Amino acid sequence: xxxxxxxxxxxxxxxxxxxxxxxxxxxxxxxxxxxxxxxxxxxxxxxxxxxxxxxxxxxxxxxxxxxxxxxxxxxxxxxxxxxxxxxxxxxxxxxxxxxxxxxxxxxxxxxxxxxxxxxxxxxxxxxxxxxxxxxxxxxxxxxxxxxxxxxxxxxxxxxxxxxxxxxxxxxxxxxxxxxxxxxxxxxxxxxxxxxxxxxxxxxxxxxxxxxxxxxxxxxxxxxxxxxxxxxxxxxxxxxxxxxxxxxxxxxxxxxxxxxxxxxxxxxxxxxxxxxxxxxxxxxxxxxxxxxxxxxxxxxxxxxxxxxxxxxxxxxxxxxxxxxxxxxxxxxxxxxxxxxxxxxxxxxxxxxxxxxxxxxxx
Numbered sequence: 378x379x380x381x382x383x384x385x386x387x388x389x390x391x392x393x394x395x396x397x398x399x400x401x402x403x404x405x406x407x408x409x410x411x412x413x414x415x416x417x418x419x420x421x422x423x424x425x426x427x428x429x430x431x432x433x434x435x436x437x438x439x440x441x442x443x444x445x446x447x448x449x450x451x452x453x454x455x456x457x458x459x460x461x462x463x464x465x466x467x468x469x470x471x472x473x474x475x476x477x478x479x480x481x482x483x484x485x486x487x488x489x490x491x492x493x494x495x496x497x498x499x500x501x502x503x504x505x506x507x508x509x510x511x512x513x514x515x516x517x518x519x520x521x522x523x524x525x526x527x528x529x530x531x532x533x534x535x536x537x538x539x540x541x542x543x544x545x546x547x548x549x550x551x552x553x554x555x556x557x558x559x560x561x562x563x564x565x566x567x568x569x570x571x572x573x574x575x576x577x578x579x580x581x582x583x584x585x586x587x588x589x590x591x592x593x594x595x596x597x598x599x600x601x602x603x604x605x606x607x608x609x610x611x612x613x614x615x616x617x618x619x620x621x622x623x624x625x626x627x628x629x630x631x632x633x634x635x636x637x638x639x640x641x642x643x644x645x646x647x648x649x650x651x652x653x654x655x656x657x658x659x660x661x662x663x664x665x666x667x668x669x670x671x672x673x674x675x676x677x678x679x680x681x682x683x684x685x686x687x688x689x690x691x692x693x694x695x696x697x698x699x700x701x702x703x704x705x706x707x708x709x710x711x712x713x714x715x716x717x718x719x720x721x722x723x724x725x726x727x728x729x730x731x732x733x734x735x736x737x738x
Contacts, residue, residue, distance in 0.1 A: 389422075443619045458542075606669070637706075643659065
């Protein structure tokens, strides 16, 4: 039996061919919520065992400060080059259930009109891979879909991230489903196999930060050349956390992503204004507040965080934008952890700026 080098071209062709018949690889998946067939973006996960098999459609379960509808959250990464994983591999089905699914898909593909030539040969090699032990470098084949080990592990399959706009990236996890024993790590060549850092990035993507309104003095209407104080009390906002987890027979991992506010940036909404400090970026104080609350007697002082408008807003308003920078880190199963790019989230407030009226006597 010949051994293919590194990657089998015919098997790759088979994967593409079977995509047309909604193969497990790329058929409608739980996407960012997990693996399997079907659609949706719930937060539940399903798993269980029967008399003869363990079955699972392992969904990523989200909790904490995350969107509830499966959409991306409101966090913008400060690193324009950072993106969440476009796809990954995750536990899919036990051997008995995988045999039912895959053998059915193979038979359907073989019986598709016009499925001959290279595509037909590729389907035949896929069948040999799962039924007759046909393998290649670093990729062993299976006898009868590995049913003799049912209950001792699971086949893993690719999952697409539906929020990845680039279809080539989204479908780049195109290896065939592979077996992983319970309690064992996936083979090293599957770099995109789901792990705590992937879960952390997905939790980051779905994280929902609070819309924090900056306290101003004067509050909504100020005067030309009058310093407007801006601040956030430490009690106004706290760190937020989002958790992503997978828990199926023989595989249980999780990661918690934590965002802590560290700075506030003010953008006046007009070029005819000055910010304090000049950069418009107000750092966090030692007590976790930002800026300083205005107090009686501060009228002639320069605020540590604030704005001075140099012209009137006329009959309209200026859109003051306040953006908070959040420092993001994560921890996960097995003591894993690290930093993710800072996140930002901003809101706008309407500011009316009036001319100071002078009275001539």
